Amino acid sequence: MTDHCALLRFHGDIRRLLDPGSRHGVRTPRAERLRARETGLVRYPALRSASLKDAIEALGIPHTEIGSLRIDGVEVDFRHPLTAGTTCDVFAQPMPEDVTAPSLLRPEPFSGVLFVVDVNVARLGTLLRLLGLDAAPPPDGDDAAIAALAARERRIVLTRDTALLKRKAVIRGRLLRAAAPEDQLAEVLDHFGIHGPFAPFSRCLRCNVPLAPVPKADVLHRLEPLTRIHYDSFHICPRCERVYWPGSHHEAMLARLSRLGLLRSED
Numbered sequence: 001m002t003d004h005c006a007l008l009r010f011h012g013d014i015r016r017l018l019d020p021g022s023r024h025g026v027r028t029p030r031a032e033r034l035r036a037r038e039t040g041l042v043r044y045p046a047l048r049s050a051s052l053k054d055a056i057e058a059l060g061i062p063h064t065e066i067g068s069l070r071i072d073g074v075e076v077d078f079r080h081p082l083t084a085g086t087t088c089d090v091f092a093q094p095m096p097e098d099v100t101a102p103s104l105l106r107p108e109p110f111s112g113v114l115f116v117v118d119v120n121v122a123r124l125g126t127l128l129r130l131l132g133l134d135a136a137p138p139p140d141g142d143d144a145a146i147a148a149l150a151a152r153e154r155r156i157v158l159t160r161d162t163a164l165l166k167r168k169a170v171i172r173g174r175l176l177r178a179a180a181p182e183d184q185l186a187e188v189l190d191h192f193g194i195h196g197p198f199a200p201f202s203r204c205l206r207c208n209v210p211l212a213p214v215p216k217a218d219v220l221h222r223l224e225p226l227t228r229i230h231y232d233s234f235h236i237c238p239r240c241e242r243v244y245w246p247g248s249h250h251e252a253m254l255a256r257l258s259r260l261g262l263l264r265s266e267d
């Protein structure tokens with residue numbers, strides 16, 4: 001076709017997200033979708049002055065999934081126009097994705113690995129906080145509120161919602177592929193290269209706020225009789241005032257983390 005199209009070549013596991021028909025607001029014919037996912041090749045009409053970000057996201061892939069872009073071999077950024085007759089190579093994020101390293105697509109590095117976790121993967125958020133990782137729950141409000149928090153505090157957005165990750169305010173994120181929370185945890189740790197050591201039970205599982213030690217006498221009135229007898233070490237969430245102690249629930253969660261291979265015996 002000597003037409004007004006550019007050729008987009010997708011590399012890596014982002015191919016499986018391709019949905020070339022979504023730009024027309026209709027479901028892609030299955031054969032077309034499968035062909036695009038298998039070959040990674042999509043011809044894209046470059047009639048209007050669409051940016052690369054627009055074109056890639058119109059094909060179903062949020063910009064957060066992209067590690068680098070090359071047009072005819074030269075590295076370019078998201079704002080680069082897609083022009084007819086050119087070939088653009090679209091690469092997935094490298095594994096592990098290093099959020100502290102500047103790149104052409106994301107010139108300002110993050111200072112560390114901080115997350116904000118969407119409500120559709122809320123149990124993943126609890127598991128991350130259980131490990132002591134900084135994983136903020138979604139703020140009240142809609143997607144815009146999550147994106148604003150991510151921008152303000154330079155947090156990585158974790159979600160299964162493609163539209164949220166397409167927002168401009170979101171710099172980094174991960175569209176979770178796995179469905180089960182424990183598989184999602186493994187996916188996040190792998191993708192961002194997080195190996196520990198972890199600090200389990202150092203954050204409130206609800207609020208993400210670091211826990212503070214509290215004298216037993218201060219919380220005695222809130223404890224069940226057996227807890228009063230058997231435990232002496234207590235922590236409290238400064239925000240919601242939930243009290244934590246190394247009881248059976250705590251032990252069960254540590255056992256769960258051990259089964260996932262996330263804790264060494266001395267942890």
Ligand SMILES: [Zn+2]
Pocket residue numbers: 204205206207208209237238239240241242
């Ligand atoms: Zn709390």
